Amino acid sequence: MEINDITYKIRGCIFNVYNELGPGLFESVYEAALLYELNKSGLSVKSQVELAVH
Incomplete structure (x- = not known):
């Protein structure tokens, strides 16, 4: 899947939720709600992922 396909799905999910x-x-x-929509659309997502900052 190309980046444009991924961003299209993400934007669609955002609009659906709103x-x-x-x-x-x-x-x-x-x-x-957005996590639910993104998972429903077939994307693998994680919430509140911890990032190390140096």
Whole structure:
């Protein structure tokens, strides 16, 4: 899968979540909904991944 295909799927998932939930909710609600949509679309995602900063 090319990068344009991946970003197209991601944007589609973002629009689906926003159109379904609308504005005004906590960020954690949007995060959970977006993770669900991304997994449903076939993408492998992780949430709140720890990164080492040097």
